[in-house]
Amino acid sequence: MRPETQQTDADIVRAVLAGDHERYAVLVERYRDRYARYAARMLGSLDAAEDAVQDAFVRAFDQLAQCKEPDKFVGWFFLILRNRCYAERRRSKAQAPLEAADSLPAVDRTDGGAETAERRRALQHALLELTPDQREVFVLKHVEGLSYGQIAERLNTSVPSLKMRMHRAYDRLREQLREHK
Amino acid sequence: MSDHDFHPRVKQLLDGDLTLADLPPELRAEGEEALRLLAAVDRRPVAFPTMTERVMLAVNTRPSPAGWRRMLEPREIRLRIRPWVLAPALALAAALIIWIAGPRTAAPAPSLVTVRFVLVAPEAKAVSLAGTFNQWDARATPLVRTGPNGTWTATLTLPAGQHQYAFVVDGVRWVPDPGAPAVDDGFGRRNSVLTL
Numbered sequence: 001m002r003p004e005t006q007q008t009d010a011d012i013v014r015a016v017l018a019g020d021h022e023r024y025a026v027l028v029e030r031y032r033d034r035y036a037r038y039a040a041r042m043l044g045s046l047d048a049a050e051d052a053v054q055d056a057f058v059r060a061f062d063q064l065a066q067c068k069e070p071d072k073f074v075g076w077f078f079l080i081l082r083n084r085c086y087a088e089r090r091r092s093k094a095q096a097p098l099e100a101a102d103s104l105p106a107v108d109r110t111d112g113g114a115e116t117a118e119r120r121r122a123l124q125h126a127l128l129e130l131t132p133d134q135r136e137v138f139v140l141k142h143v144e145g146l147s148y149g150q151i152a153e154r155l156n157t158s159v160p161s162l163k164m165r166m167h168r169a170y171d172r173l174r175e176q177l178r179e180h181k
Numbered sequence: 182m183s184d185h186d187f188h189p190r191v192k193q194l195l196d197g198d199l200t201l202a203d204l205p206p207e208l209r210a211e212g213e214e215a216l217r218l219l220a221a222v223d224r225r226p227v228a229f230p231t232m233t234e235r236v237m238l239a240v241n242t243r244p245s246p247a248g249w250r251r252m253l254e255p256r257e258i259r260l261r262i263r264p265w266v267l268a269p270a271l272a273l274a275a276a277l278i279i280w281i282a283g284p285r286t287a288a289p290a291p292s293l294v295t296v297r298f299v300l301v302a303p304e305a306k307a308v309s310l311a312g313t314f315n316q317w318d319a320r321a322t323p324l325v326r327t328g329p330n331g332t333w334t335a336t337l338t339l340p341a342g343q344h345q346y347a348f349v350v351d352g353v354r355w356v357p358d359p360g361a362p363a364v365d366d367g368f369g370r371r372n373s374v375l376t377l
Contacts, residue, residue, distance in 0.1 A: 017246060024240055028233045036227040050229050057236040063313060064246035083318040087311070090319070090352050119221035142222045148196075167192045173218060175185035 013070035016061070028057050031074055035081055041139045042085040044128045052088050056081035075154060086132050126176035134169035137162050191215050292341040294377040298348075300324060300358075303331030305350045312346025312372075314339050319349040345372040 007026065015023045032053060039049035060067075060077050067076050127135050140151045148159045148166075155162075191211050193199045195218075204212045300308055308324040314337065315321040324333035345364065348356045357363045358373035365371060 019245065021240060021245070022237070025233050025237050028236045032232040032236075033226065033228045036229050036232075037224075040227045041223070046227065049227065050232070053229060054232060054235055054239070057232075058239045058243070059317065061236075061240045061246055062243060063316075066313075080316055083316050087317065087319045087349075087355075091355075116221075119217075120223045123218065123221040124223065142219060143224055145224075163196070166196070167187075167189075170192055170195055170215070170218075171186040174187060174214075177218065178185065 008071060009073040010070035013064060013067060013073055017064055021061075024061055027073065027077075031077065032057070035078065038139060038144060039081060039085055041124070041127065041143050042132070042135060043089055044124055048088055049085075052084045053081060056084045059084070078154065082136070089132055122177055122180045123173070125180065126173045129176050130169050130172055134165050134172065137166045138169045138173075141166065187211065187215060195219065293338050294341055295336060295338045296375070296377065297334055297336045298324065300333045300348050301331055302333060302348075302350055305331065305333065307351055308333040309349045309352075310335055310337075310346055311349050311355070313344050314346070319352065319355075324348075339375075339377060341377045344375045344377070346375060347372055 007023075009027065009030075012023050012026050016027075035056075036049060036053055039052045040046055043049050043052060056077065060073075060080050063080075067073055069076070127138065130138065136155075137151060140146045140154070141148070146154070148162050151162055152159045187195070188208055188211055190199065190204055190208055194201065194204065194212050195215050201209065201212045201216065298310055302308055308326075309319055310322040310324065311317045311319040312322075322335055322337065324335040326332070327334045346358070348358065350356055357371040361373040361375060363371040363373050
C-alpha cells in the first residue's frame with residue numbers, strides 16, 4: 001500500500017466505498033483548509049463556514065457512491081460545499097442580516113494594524129451585499145487566486161459570463177464602500 | 182452607467198489585464214481607488230484544525246456509502262401509481278407524491294422512475310426541491326405553481342433507489358414532506374425519504 005500522502009483521491013474513494021471508512025479522514029485532512037477560506041469569505045462568518053465545510057464533508061461521504069469520477073473528488077466536493085454555502089447564506093440572511101462579517105477576525109496586529117483591519121472589514125461587509133454569484137466569482141479570483149479560465153472550468157460556465165458578473169461586482173463594491181465611508 | 186461604475190479600463194486593471202501605468206492620466210486616480218479595493222482583500226488562510234475529528238465522528242455514525250451504491254444499482258421497477266394525500270402542516274395544506282411511470286426506456290441501468298412532487302402551500306412565493314438527487318441545491322429544482330389554490334408541482338425522473346429530500350419554501354424554509362418518512366440528517370433537520 002502506498003503511504004497516505006501518495007494515495008490519489010481515487011484510491012481513497014474506492015477504499016472508503018469498499019468499507020474502509022477511516023481512510024476518509026485522509027481526504028478531509030487534504031482539503032479541509034483549502035476550502036475553509038472560500039467558505040469563510042462566502043459566508044462572512046467562521047462559525048458558519050466551519051459548519052458548512054463539516055456538513056459538506058459528511059454529505060460527500062453519504063453520497064460518495066455517486067461520485068462518478070473518483071479522481072475528480074475535489075471538484076465534486078467543491079460543488080457540494082458551494083451549494084451548502086449558497087443555502088446557508090440565504091438562511092442566515094433571512095434570520096440575521098448583516099451580522100456575519102463582524103464575526104470574522106478583522107484585527108491582526110501582525111498584519112497592518114487597525115487601518116488594514118478596518119478596510120478588510122468594510123470590504124467583507126460590501127462582499128456580503130453582492131449577489132452570491134457575484135461574491136463567488138470575486139472570492140475565487142481575488143481571494144483564492146484562480147484565473148477566469150480555472151473558475152469557468154470549476155463552475156462549468158463561460159469566461160465572458162464570469163467577467164460580466166465580476167464587473168458588476170466591482171461596481172457594486174465601489175458603491176458599497178463609498179456608502180460605508 | 183452610474184457614477185459608481187468603474188471605467189472599463191479600470192476594470193481591466195482590476196482583472197489584472199492592465200497596470201496602473203497603462204491607464205491614461207485622467208483614470209489614474211480611479212485606478213488607485215480600484216487598487217486600494219484589492220489591497221483590502223483578506224487572503225489570510227483559514228484553518229479548522231478539529232474538522233477531521235468532527236467529520237469522522239459524524240461519519241462513523243452513518244450508514245456505509247456503499248449501501249447507497251447498492252440501492253442505485255439497476256433493478257426492475259414495476260409500474261406503480263400510489264398517491265399520498267397528506268395532512269395539513271403549518272401553511273402547507275398538503276403534499277403528495279405520485280409515481281407516474283416505471284422505467285421510461287428499456288435502457289440498461291439505472292432503472293428510472295418518474296415521480297411528481299406536489300406541495301400545497303398557498304402562502305409561498307416560491308417552492309423548490311433540494312435532495313440527494315440534485316446535490317442539495319435549493320435552486321436546481323423549482324416547483325411550478327399549477328393552480329389558484331397554491332398547488333406547486335415538479336416532475337422528476339430519478340434513479341430507482343432511496344433518495345432524501347426537503348421542500349424549500351421561499352428560499353429559506355427547509356420543510357420536510359409532512360407525509361413522507363423522515364430521517365434526522367445529523368444537523369438538526371429532518372430529511373424526507375423516498376424509496377423508488
